[in-house]
Amino acid sequence: MSADAIDSWKTSLPCTRAEAEAIDAADDLAIDAVLMTTEEVEDDRERWRLDAYSEHRPDDAMIAQLRALVPSAAGIDPVIEPLTAQDWVAMSQEGLEPIVEGRFVVHTAAHDVPPSAGGRAFRIDAGRAFGTGHHATTSGCLAMLDRLEGQRFTRIIDIGTGTGLLAFAAAHLWPDADITATDIDPAAIDVTRENAALNGVVGLELIVADGALSDAITARAPFDLLIANILAGPLVSMAPEVVAIAAPDATIVLAGLLETQREAVVAAFGACGCALAEVDRRGDWTILRLTAGATRYVPTTPPDPKGRDGWALDI
Structure with a gap:
């Protein structure tokens, strides 16, 4: 040619x-x-x-x-x-400048840049309809995780992992933690596996699962840090099952919601015993940090699958 x-x-x-x-x-x-x-x-x-x-x-x-x-x-x-x-994928990345959130740098192959001293760079290439980390909700989650670095977490789950980026960031911050990354889409788990190899991230448990209560996930529960960067509708409908796999006083980071949807998401998790601890608003988008109740939550009704379609947002 x-x-x-x-x-x-x-x-x-x-x-x-x-x-x-x-x-x-x-x-x-x-x-x-x-x-x-x-x-x-x-x-x-x-x-x-x-x-x-x-x-x-x-x-x-x-x-x-x-x-x-x-x-x-x-x-x-x-x-x-x-x-x-x-390569049309490379072309699509040419305008994506690296982003910096706390100690993290996220870049594509077209813009390979080193992190600052003590930082960590992740290469996440656009492709297969998944994001690169440039979405405000994903970068906001990176910043939220960076601010949690002084806390100790031993069992972490990233629900709706997409490219795997947030799970990779957690692995860098808490290298001794047991980390699980899940997604409803098998292709997303394939992408996460490829990105993990590309970035030298090892030891993640990767699970294809619809929701948070599959046997493979509950066998690894409870989690003391839960991350869900998905969409507001699934966050609301999945609140009982997400909180059901949380340890008492666990930290829960939620994203993928607009500021106008914040009240509904906070109310859904509040009904499961969670308290709002921090809000990071980025334009029209909002990232939430909540704290689970002091006792383990047990759902009283079966999970409602309504609204789960397309719940992986990261991109």
Whole structure:
């Protein structure tokens, strides 16, 4: 193939944040393309973009599918770009500058930077529809974990691990802890395993699980640090089962919720005996730290699976 041969195609349409969130949360959109959403103007609800990467030039059917995902773009022609023989995943990363949260640096292959003295860098490449750590909720979780470094945790779980980034950060902060990373999507666990090898992270227990009460998870409970960077709906419906695997007085870090959804999430966990300890607001997004009750919580009703679809957000 010559250097300027067409290798793949990129199709772009504007969208709103609500449309982007719906796309990110969907399990299977049955579109023969890799979809990525990007915030074009920080904290602007209307200025987002949908990019679809495909091996073949998009036909009318694919364009119609993409339009159905972003009705706000009605009447706007999609931008269709041929990509030459460059890796389209690498191209998508070129604009992602490294982020620094506390002692952590998160970067892609295109921006390899060393951490500061005593810090830790993680390479998380965009691909397979998972994030890179640049989402405000994930970076906020990194900052929250960094502030907890002085506390002692021995059994940690990252629910909805996505790329594995938060589990990796926990492994760096508490190297002697027993750490479990779970996700509803087997592909996410595959990605986490690959990223762990790439970053030299060892000793994680990786589990594919729908919810928090699978036998593989409960056998490792109770946990004294629980991390769930998912979505507000699943956080509310899963609150009883998440708290059920928490040790007395455990620390629970929750993210993936908008500030407008904070009250509902806090109320759901409050009903299970948890108390709000810290709030970190980043634009429209909010990261919460709660403390479990002094006695082990036992759910009185079976878990409600409603709203779990697409609960892995990290990205």
